[in-house]
Amino acid sequence: MAETGYDVAVCGSSPFAMLLAGQLATLHGKRVCLVGDPWSPYRLARRVDLSVMPATRPETWSLLKAGGAETLKLLGGIGRGLFERVDPLFVAETPAEVNYLGHMRWMAAGFGFAAERAVDRAITATGAICRIRDAAMLVGGKAEPALEAWLGKSGIRRAALQHATLTARRDGTASLTLDGQAVEAATVVLADDAAILAHLPPAERHRLLGVLPATSLLTDPAKPLGAALIHYLDRGVTLHQRGTKGSIAAIAGGEPETATARIAAGFAGQGTLRRSGQTQFRTIETTDGAPFIGRTGKSRWLLVAGLGMSAAFLAPAVARLLAGTPGDDEARWFAARDPGKAAQRPAIAESIGAAATEPQP
Amino acid sequence: VKRQPNRLPADARHGLGGAEIDRGRPLAFRLNGRSYEAFAGDTVLSALLAAGVDGAGFYGAEAIALDERFAPPVAPARAASDPVQAMPMDRTPVVAGLDLRTLGPLQGRLPLSGIAARVAGLVAPRSTTLGHRFDEPRALLGPWLELPAATTLDADTIVVGAGLAGMSAALAAADAGGRVILVERRLMTGGDARFFGTVGDEDSPETLVTRLSEKIARTPSITLLTGTDATSLAGARLMVHQVRVNDGALQSRNLALRAPRIVLATGTGERLPVFPGNRLPAVAGAVAAFHRADRYGVWAGSSALFAMPHSFGYRLALLAADAGITVQRAADSRINPQSRFVDFCKASGITLASGQIVRIAEAAGKGSRRLSVGFANNVGEDGRDTASIETDLLVAAGGWQPRLALWLMAGGASAWDGRRHWLGPQGSLEAVALAGSAAGYRSSTACIASGAQAVATLLGREPAPVEDIEVDAIYESRDDTTSIAPWRAGRIAWLDRGMSFTARPPRRDDPTVPASLQHLSLGDVAASVELKTIPPADAGAIAEERCVGGGDIADSGWRVPAAAAPPSLSPPYLHGRFGPRPQLAVVAATDGRFFEAGCLLYPSSTSADPAAAIGAIVGPAPDGRPGGLAAANRAALAAAASLFVRDTSGAVAVSVVDKEKKKPAKPA
Numbered sequence A: 001m002a003e004t005g006y007d008v009a010v011c012g013s014s015p016f017a018m019l020l021a022g023q024l025a026t027l028h029g030k031r032v033c034l035v036g037d038p039w040s041p042y043r044l045a046r047r048v049d050l051s052v053m054p055a056t057r058p059e060t061w062s063l064l065k066a067g068g069a070e071t072l073k074l075l076g077g078i079g080r081g082l083f084e085r086v087d088p089l090f091v092a093e094t095p096a097e098v099n100y101l102g103h104m105r106w107m108a109a110g111f112g113f114a115a116e117r118a119v120d121r122a123i124t125a126t127g128a129i130c131r132i133r134d135a136a137m138l139v140g141g142k143a144e145p146a147l148e149a150w151l152g153k154s155g156i157r158r159a160a161l162q163h164a165t166l167t168a169r170r171d172g173t174a175s176l177t178l179d180g181q182a183v184e185a186a187t188v189v190l191a192d193d194a195a196i197l198a199h200l201p202p203a204e205r206h207r208l209l210g211v212l213p214a215t216s217l218l219t220d221p222a223k224p225l226g227a228a229l230i231h232y233l234d235r236g237v238t239l240h241q242r243g244t245k246g247s248i249a250a251i252a253g254g255e256p257e258t259a260t261a262r263i264a265a266g267f268a269g270q271g272t273l274r275r276s277g278q279t280q281f282r283t284i285e286t287t288d289g290a291p292f293i294g295r296t297g298k299s300r301w302l303l304v305a306g307l308g309m310s311a312a313f314l315a316p317a318v319a320r321l322l323a324g325t326p327g328d329d330e331a332r333w334f335a336a337r338d339p340g341k342a343a344q345r346p347a348i349a350e351s352i353g354a355a356a357t358e359p360q361p
Numbered sequence B: 001v002k003r004q005p006n007r008l009p010a011d012a013r014h015g016l017g018g019a020e021i022d023r024g025r026p027l028a029f030r031l032n033g034r035s036y037e038a039f040a041g042d043t044v045l046s047a048l049l050a051a052g053v054d055g056a057g058f059y060g061a062e063a064i065a066l067d068e069r070f071a072p073p074v075a076p077a078r079a080a081s082d083p084v085q086a087m088p089m090d091r092t093p094v095v096a097g098l099d100l101r102t103l104g105p106l107q108g109r110l111p112l113s114g115i116a117a118r119v120a121g122l123v124a125p126r127s128t129t130l131g132h133r134f135d136e137p138r139a140l141l142g143p144w145l146e147l148p149a150a151t152t153l154d155a156d157t158i159v160v161g162a163g164l165a166g167m168s169a170a171l172a173a174a175d176a177g178g179r180v181i182l183v184e185r186r187l188m189t190g191g192d193a194r195f196f197g198t199v200g201d202e203d204s205p206e207t208l209v210t211r212l213s214e215k216i217a218r219t220p221s222i223t224l225l226t227g228t229d230a231t232s233l234a235g236a237r238l239m240v241h242q243v244r245v246n247d248g249a250l251q252s253r254n255l256a257l258r259a260p261r262i263v264l265a266t267g268t269g270e271r272l273p274v275f276p277g278n279r280l281p282a283v284a285g286a287v288a289a290f291h292r293a294d295r296y297g298v299w300a301g302s303s304a305l306f307a308m309p310h311s312f313g314y315r316l317a318l319l320a321a322d323a324g325i326t327v328q329r330a331a332d333s334r335i336n337p338q339s340r341f342v343d344f345c346k347a348s349g350i351t352l353a354s355g356q357i358v359r360i361a362e363a364a365g366k367g368s369r370r371l372s373v374g375f376a377n378n379v380g381e382d383g384r385d386t387a388s389i390e391t392d393l394l395v396a397a398g399g400w401q402p403r404l405a406l407w408l409m410a411g412g413a414s415a416w417d418g419r420r421h422w423l424g425p426q427g428s429l430e431a432v433a434l435a436g437s438a439a440g441y442r443s444s445t446a447c448i449a450s451g452a453q454a455v456a457t458l459l460g461r462e463p464a465p466v467e468d469i470e471v472d473a474i475y476e477s478r479d480d481t482t483s484i485a486p487w488r489a490g491r492i493a494w495l496d497r498g499m500s501f502t503a504r505p506p507r508r509d510d511p512t513v514p515a516s517l518q519h520l521s522l523g524d525v526a527a528s529v530e531l532k533t534i535p536p537a538d539a540g541a542i543a544e545e546r547c548v549g550g551g552d553i554a555d556s557g558w559r560v561p562a563a564a565a566p567p568s569l570s571p572p573y574l575h576g577r578f579g580p581r582p583q584l585a586v587v588a589a590t591d592g593r594f595f596e597a598g599c600l601l602y603p604s605s606t607s608a609d610p611a612a613a614i615g616a617i618v619g620p621a622p623d624g625r626p627g628g629l630a631a632a633n634r635a636a637l638a639a640a641a642s643l644f645v646r647d648t649s650g651a652v653a654v655s656v657v658d659k660e661k662k663k664p665a666k667p668a
Helices: A015-026 A060-076 A097-109 A145-155 A195-200 A257-268 A308-323 A328-336 A338-349 B046-049 B114-123 B166-176 B207-219 B287-294 B310-324 B340-348 B405-409 B444-458 B524-530 B534-547 B634-639
Strands: A007-011 A032-035 A083-086 A091-093 A113-117 A129-133 A135-138 A157-159 A164-167 A174-178 A182-192 A209-219 A229-230 A237-241 A249-251 A273-286 A292-296 A301-306 B022-031 B034-040 B057-061 B062-065 B074-076 B099-100 B130-134 B151-154 B157-160 B180-183 B222-225 B226-233 B237-246 B249-258 B260-266 B268-270 B303-308 B326-332 B350-352 B357-363 B371-377 B389-391 B392-395 B401-404 B413-417 B422-428 B432-436 B584-588 B600-603 B613-620 B628-632 B643-647 B650-659
Touching: A007 A015, A007 A174, A007 A195, A015 A032, A015 A308, A032 A174, A060 A135, A060 A145, A060 A237, A060 A308, A060 A328, A091 A097, A097 A113, A097 A129, A097 B600, A097 B613, A145 A157, A145 B357, A157 A174, A164 A182, A174 B222, A182 A195, A195 A273, A195 A301, A195 B350, A209 A257, A237 A257, A249 A257, A249 A273, A257 A273, A257 B157, A273 A301, A273 B534, A273 B584, A292 A338, A301 A308, A308 A328, A328 A338, A328 B046, B022 B046, B034 B046, B046 B287, B157 B166, B157 B444, B166 B207, B166 B222, B166 B260, B166 B444, B180 B226, B207 B222, B207 B444, B226 B405, B260 B444, B268 B287, B287 B310, B287 B392, B303 B310, B303 B357, B303 B371, B303 B389, B310 B326, B310 B340, B326 B357, B326 B389, B340 B422, B357 B392, B371 B392, B401 B422, B401 B524, B405 B413, B413 B534, B422 B524, B422 B534, B432 B444, B524 B534, B584 B634, B628 B634
Parallel strands: A007 A032, A007 A182, A032 A157, A091 A229, A182 A301, B022 B099, B057 B130, B151 B249, B157 B180, B157 B260, B180 B222, B260 B432, B303 B326, B303 B392, B326 B350
Antiparallel strands: A083 A135, A091 A129, A113 A129, A164 A174, A174 A182, A209 A249, A209 A273, A229 A237, A237 A249, A292 A301, B022 B034, B057 B062, B074 B099, B226 B237, B237 B249, B268 B401, B357 B371, B371 B389, B413 B422, B584 B628, B584 B650, B600 B613, B600 B643, B613 B628, B643 B650
């Protein structure tokens, strides 16, 4: 622990980063600062935060089940209406993804999630749809300000990215300059994609981590979609509609040239929609589709990547990892997803196509 | 002119009789079954405003003004459903025999057509509103935005905006050699130069506009497209929509323009002061009011109130007073403003009020076309109310916002400029340059010089420095910010004109984002910064994300490409799940059912924990046989006395009917 300064500097602005920082401070007694730009109500969404995600590994579903319940309890104590219940649809259109979706559905069902096969020819005529009932999703626009208020009450120092400088040391600690004041941080966590891109030099990026373009698009209010949230596995597209006649927020990973067409393919029956915003940004993806949690690079800072749309719901487990108090299952899950144990990576892969990156000798 | 009550007399001073119209050539046209009178040179919008139609319709219960930034599209009555023929009324010239309909949903009634519309037009009382409903966000969208380009025109340089800077840029580009296309949204050149007037001893705007326009007319390499609005910019391709008169008939078409160099001289837009009732009919911006009077001789009513944060409005107040309008008051948000025009107004006997802003505007009485306008002292939320004044027209001037939408579409950046209270451009682009007031220049001289500078920059030449002329603040007080009235419960105050309909947050301290996020304009973002609902540091990024538009979006038929190969039976996501070398085996139940991929294989009927599964179905059984093909842990499969697959009906007993002998392939 640093004599002066912070035990943990959490870098990031996502709900996961905020929940992680808040839990480290409130449940684990750590001195925490959060380095990241404050939430802005008018920026376009970079993610959805859902309690379930595409995954086929039983240990991951086990973690999601426990993490979901724990996170909802935590959110309930922070404020009202911070999450809502939704029945997301996961859609597969190629045989390989249809198989993946089948494995995901039976795995979710095996852990007690209400996962069922759905049919909606307007969404896919030849593919497969998995509906998971009663999943929880953070309410964008309500959850973030409530979390920020909670962090403030929890005594967590908040520093905007432009007012903070991190200087790494080789032992994983860092010197921070926050608003012109120099302090120490015993541990630095790069807790979301934007933080990794902002603070980790490309040369230090682990070979399992790739940078991909992504597109976020917002339409004006539209007719109801088939569900409040639809995630197309093959297209790399997530559509979210708030309310039955609300705007549609779309996030498409992958090449920007086809992003609009891939997104619009989910608008069959909507006619022409007015685009009220669009932007491109970058995401961090793991080459094997599996989460990546561990210290890497010369700085030895802790990176958290690849948690997908359920990152916020895994925050309690990551907080315990950082506090040194993970449960046995959690410890095994994190150990397997530590980049320092790359030999184990194939056994946790989540991709359908390319093989998991083989460990280098 | 009996049916044009808002037309100033032909001999109105300062040319406010209308420079564009020819009163010797009266015309008649029909709109929504009603007949209107106009003059050659009128647009459909100016003719309607002259006829006293100043309402576009309603947003909820709020009446919304018809103005240059907000007017429903029109189309020939015989082809109202054909998007190709839709036109914006501010760019549609009145020609003899026009029979038009406005497009979009109507308040409380169905649109009529044909004889029914004509009969309704004859018997219904003459309305001052077009009666459209704008709660539907798409109600006002120009149908032409969705149409493909009728043709593509290539040039060496495209200049958007034929104000002083744009015309200067076009001439500079032509001098450098090559073809130039000059695009202007209005039907005439000059931009807003005539409104802003001169600084110091500059030539008059009229002289400058005439000089540059004549040069352009004499330059064969410049093609001037008036009535042409630039709608999107991507790379070197500018999409524009043009309305033109072709053989006496109106033509509406999209054009694709391509050039390696593009100059954006798009000018500045006037911000909307934020107060309840700020978009009512009989409320107009200063630039719009000037343009209507100067170009078309249109002024609503015989009395007017002025409220402004700068000195340009005083000049308009003087012109209006000289044209016979009773100027009841010229209110200025600045304390004791200094300007020669303030002095002129004082000398003319116009009542001046400094440090005052509009608190509220509302109808003077039920069904009244007049407004009751309340003012407040400009001291923030604690501003004390002053008595209300009734008027025919409230000229509510705002600050400025450079028109940067095309710049942002081209990939340009923007940032909040706290000194000038606007979103200004940031950085530079290789093939696109800004000029004129869009680039932040104010004086005519600087705007003209910046046009040539922009061209030089794009050509890779050393640009001549541009020096703006600014009168010392002792003589000419600096512009104030766009005024924001003290918060008032239960009343809508819009943040900008135009189509976005973003309102001031309904609660004083709660910037909660409304459930239906809609398109934002640059004016919305600027107002939100000043309302402190958007942090200044975020404004540029928000503008880049939310103000670009980029056209509509519809399913274009894209679908996931068909897979070239069947799915792997040993995909990466199963690697290691059932041992290093899982056994592939065909399993089948006695009832001949088929198992879906992903169903788990257990050694016991009571097992349901996925972590205890010894295998999973990875594909269908070969040759269409029932059951399924499972990948299972070799040792566990060999040791299992019985096997069960869990599907929707629970644990189903299965047996192995076939095993693959060879090693399964490595993960693909």
